[in-house]
Amino acid sequence: MEDPRNLPPEQRARRFGRAGLTVAIIIAAIILVIFVGRNLWHARVLHQEQRTGVANDA
Secondary structure (H helix, E strand, O other): OOOHHHOOHHHHHHHHHHHHHHHHHHHHHHHHHHHHHHHHHHHHHHHHHHHHOOOOOO
16 A cells, blocks of 8 residues: 555545545434434334323433
């Protein structure tokens, strides 16, 4: 593997751009998983509360 310090500026910029895009995609995926998971949890709790008539505050 080549030493990144010896790459021409165009290739170095492209490599940093890909790394930044990869980090942004990973962060977006984490946020999406948390959001969807929380909504699924809330839907399950809401369904249980409606079925039993008892609020589940825990």
